[in-house]
Amino acid sequence: MSGSEVKAIEWLDGRVRWLNTLKIPWEEEYIETEDYERLAQAIEAMEIRGAPAIGVAAAFGVALAAVHSKSNDVETLKLELLKAIERFSKTRPTAVNLFWALDRMRAVVLRTYGDVDGLRASVVKEALTIYEEDIKTNLRIGEVGSELIEDGDTILTHCNAGSLATAGFGTALGVVRAAWRSGKKVKVIATETRPLLQGARLTVWELVKEGIPVTLISDNMVGYVMSKGLVNKVFVGADRILMDGHVINKIGTYTIAVLANRHKVPFYAVAPTSTIDPHRRVEEVVIEERNPDEVRKVLGKILITVKDVPVMNPAFDITPPELVEGIVTEKGVARKPYRETLRKLLGL
Ligand code: MRU
Secondary structure (H helix, E strand, C coil): CCCCCCCCEEECCCCEEEECHHHCCCCCCEEEECCHHHHHHHHHCCCCCCHHHHHHHHHHHHHHHHHHCCCCCHHHHHHHHHHHHHHHHCCCCCCHHHHHHHHHHHHHHCCCCCCHHHHHHHHHHHHHHHHHHHHHHHHHHHHHHHCCCCCCCEEEECCCCCHHHCCCCCCHHHHHHHHHHCCCCCEEEEECCCCCCHHHHHHHHHHHHHCCCEEEECHHHHHHHHHCCCCCEEEECCCEEECCCCEEEECCHHHHHHHHHHCCCCEEEECCHHHEECCCCHHHCCCCECCCHHHHEECCCEECCCCCCCCCCECEEEECHHHCCEEEECCEEECCCHHHHHHHHHCC
């Protein structure tokens, strides 16, 4: 990583520190806590967001529970940690990385230990491993994905799949970052990403910080810019990818994929293999429905409609496999038929 990237989350010897992404781009506010409940609330409030980042945060939360427990007895500490795992599993329902990280933490908790110190140390070690692996994985995804980018390409991205959504470097933005650092003159078109504006606030902020040329558009301009031939490729992140190639990502992704298909612009989903859900079928995926005021107001402040009008506010949508040109992971690029290629990538 380089100095131009921020650390969205880190472990500081018994405390967790994160950048409050709700305040970006106006203020860089870092928050620290020793309290896992506070960290769970930070995920719910979206101070920390993005699939890999919330997985890392939940793992750190279980580590906080271990370090600060007063328990002297292995079985009691295990019960406390399982309670913390349960709490984090209730924070957000859609991104599978959260459950993947919690499954890893649970497996470590359930091992046999001679004393509480051994259990505490193993839990902290696993959380740090998840964090470090995420950074390495993203760097590798960057190498794999940047092969798909040509010098002079204009890439459209949606939401934020950058450093602010991961332990570092990013996934879809990591690909752009890697291409840029290898000397390719890329440009980015970022969609604003209503209702919470992750594109306008976070993606633009990250790219400007790194000096990568970026142009912001509102979500409803995607068809126009594609019809004008202004986009060469689409790279988006993912919150969950199913074995048949369905891609669950920020609301608005499906619309972009349909438009990309209409205009013959290749649409790529970029994610670590920890985002691949080997179990669920598309009907079983829970799409988070968020507070209606996120749609009625801008940034929770200015009411832009009639108070109390019924609204829908699904946070994610589902892009079917036929619209997806490739799924870029740290293990390579999967292409149709996804059931076969993803199985191979995962070694199943
Ligand atoms: O609701 P958010 O901001 O957590 O949603 C984030 C996204 O949809 C990202 O595109 C996805 O998590 C991939 S982040 C590397």
